[in-house]
Amino acid sequence: MKAYELLYIIDPSANDEVRAAVSARIDAAIAGQGGEIENIDDWGKRKLAYEIDGLSEGNYILVNFQADPTHVQELDRVLRITDAVKRHMIVVRVNKEQE
Numbered sequence: 001m002k003a004y005e006l007l008y009i010i011d012p013s014a015n016d017e018v019r020a021a022v023s024a025r026i027d028a029a030i031a032g033q034g035g036e037i038e039n040i041d042d043w044g045k046r047k048l049a050y051e052i053d054g055l056s057e058g059n060y061i062l063v064n065f066q067a068d069p070t071h072v073q074e075l076d077r078v079l080r081i082t083d084a085v086k087r088h089m090i091v092v093r094v095n096k097e098q099e
Helices: 016-032 069-081
Strands: 002-010 036-052 055-067 085-092
Touching (some): 002 069, 016 055, 055 085
Antiparallel strands (some): 002 055
């Protein structure tokens, strides 16, 4: 398994129930494929660098996890079809021990 980092932005007008449901869906997508979540960091509401769908702010959430590279495509698909998620990015983390 490789280490990954996921950053996603949720619509700031979404209430706590919607944010919890989106987080649960993403957690299930990671764990359902045999992945392991290491850390979830809620950065809160921040100003966007540019407007997305007429929004100037968004709720940022950072997730560090480990998963097989083949299962990351399924997570990407789930993020794309979730309406409350405005943008997301999944990147491979480099372990400092491997460098």
